[in-house]
Amino acid sequence: MSTVGYLRVSTNETRQTGRGQRKALRDAGVERIFEDQASGSKSFRDRPELSRLLEEVCEGDQVIVYSLSRATRSLSDLLELVAVMEGKGVTLKSLTEGQVDTTTPHGKFLLSILGAVAEMELEWTKMRVRSGLEAARAQGRVGGRRPKLNFQQVELVKTLREEGKTVNAICDLLSVSRPTVYKALAA
Numbered sequence: 001m002s003t004v005g006y007l008r009v010s011t012n013e014t015r016q017t018g019r020g021q022r023k024a025l026r027d028a029g030v031e032r033i034f035e036d037q038a039s040g041s042k043s044f045r046d047r048p049e050l051s052r053l054l055e056e057v058c059e060g061d062q063v064i065v066y067s068l069s070r071a072t073r074s075l076s077d078l079l080e081l082v083a084v085m086e087g088k089g090v091t092l093k094s095l096t097e098g099q100v101d102t103t104t105p106h107g108k109f110l111l112s113i114l115g116a117v118a119e120m121e122l123e124w125t126k127m128r129v130r131s132g133l134e135a136a137r138a139q140g141r142v143g144g145r146r147p148k149l150n151f152q153q154v155e156l157v158k159t160l161r162e163e164g165k166t167v168n169a170i171c172d173l174l175s176v177s178r179p180t181v182y183k184a185l186a187a
Contacts, residue, residue, distance in 0.1 A: 001060040005030035006053055008070045009037050021066040024095050030064055059089030067096040068114055073122045078115040082108075148180045157184040 005025035007018045018035055025033055034049040045051065050071075057063060063085060065071045071092075072078045082102055085092055092111075094100040100111050133143065149157065153174060160170050170181050 001062070002032070002057075003028075003030050003062045003064060004053060004057060005033040005064045005066075006050055006071060007033060007035050007066060008047070008050075009035075010039060021070065024066050025064060028064055028095055054084060054088075057085070057088060057090045061089075062091045062093060064093045064095060066094070068094050068100065068111070069118050072115075073118050075112070075115040075119045078118075079112070082111065148176050149174065149184050154184040154187055157181055161185055 007021040009018045034053040036047040036049040038047050092102045097114050100107050102108055157170055167178055167181050
């Protein structure tokens with residue numbers, strides 16, 4: 001019987017590290033940690049390290065996660081993950097949702113409730129983001145990176161090119177890259 005840990009850091013949150021999760025798992029006595037960098041909305045089957053963990057665990061092993069949201073954000077995905085683990089005789093325990101331990105009926109019940117709450121929270125977040133983007137568009141704002149060159153600079157690029165300046169010379173003059181100059185010329 002061994003205790004293994006799983007942690008996930010999101011790809012969207014570039015400053016997020018697994019340091020806190022890793023420390024908590026080590027403090028809980030985890031012998032080996034599997035770590036993915038993936039979106040929480042991805043299925044557990046699309047995470048290479050979690051898939052590897054599921055291949056390697058054996059009957060009697062325990063998988064510990066820092067939080068259920070690190071394992072999955074969808075209730076159906078969470079329940080499927082637990083079913084796969086139970087089919088192998090493996091238990092799941094969450095450190096932050098203290099009573100979630102699939103070895104007990106109470107833990108299984110709590111797992112279902114917390115999984116549903118995590119899924120609802122994800123859907124609310126998506127809804128708020130969509131609403132915010134729609135409101136911004138209605139005010140004439142669009143997402144994405146701001147252009148490197150304003151309208152006057154784009155016109156200057158075209159004029160300089162017509163006057164025979166090289167792309168490299170224009171890049172040096174405006175302190176921009178070659179793709180930026182070519183994009184301005186195509187505009």
